[in-house]
Amino acid sequence: QQGQRERPASMLAVLGLINLPIIKFSVDWWSTLHQPASISRLSGSAVDSSMLYPLLVSAVGLTAVFVLLVLLRTETLMYISRLQRLGGL
Helix, strand or coil: CHHHHHHHHHHHHHHHHHHHHHHHHHHHHCCCCCCCCCCCCCCCCCCCHHHHHHHHHHHHHHHHHHHHHHHHHHHHHHHHHHHHHHCCC
């Protein structure tokens, strides 16, 4: 059963990976549909600093929370694996 779930999930991940550059560059390719880039421009950001700094702080904070959750999940899986080896589960 586990193999049946892994194949569609991996195919979806590959499709998502292919879609990433399309999403990233769609602003430049189809400029009539989208506004130009606001943050990642060579001439500097078009976003005012009163909005840009909280955005960056939030992005760093969210990344830190994500890393913490991944580490906690990894630690939990290691404890579960250890308990299963010892016959506790």
